[in-house]
Amino acid sequence: MDAIFSKRFAIRGTKGVQARIEVYNLFNHANLFVQQDAVDLSSSTEIIAFRGDTSPTDGAPQGDGQRRIQLGVRFDF
Numbered sequence: 001m002d003a004i005f006s007k008r009f010a011i012r013g014t015k016g017v018q019a020r021i022e023v024y025n026l027f028n029h030a031n032l033f034v035q036q037d038a039v040d041l042s043s044s045t046e047i048i049a050f051r052g053d054t055s056p057t058d059g060a061p062q063g064d065g066q067r068r069i070q071l072g073v074r075f076d077f
Contacts, residue, residue: 001026008076016076024068 006020 014076018074018076020070020072020074022070022072024070025066028067 003023003026004020005023006018008016008018010016
């Protein structure tokens with residue numbers, strides 16, 4: 001679950017400042033991915049899963065399952 005919290009502060013007329021907090025993977029739970037070479041159940045009764053892989057060269061899903069928080073300030077004019 002991702003969430004964005006923001007608050008706009010008016011300065012004058014249409015001008016303002018917006019403070020934002022963006023949170024990705026809010027509850028910080030592991031996202032499991034199935035290894036594509038372990039999907040065949042004819043040779044085994046287990047499906048091997050792993051947390052996200054951060055290496056971009058092997059074609060696996062990206063991300064390590066960690067919570068990410070991003071802070072920002074925006075000036076509207």
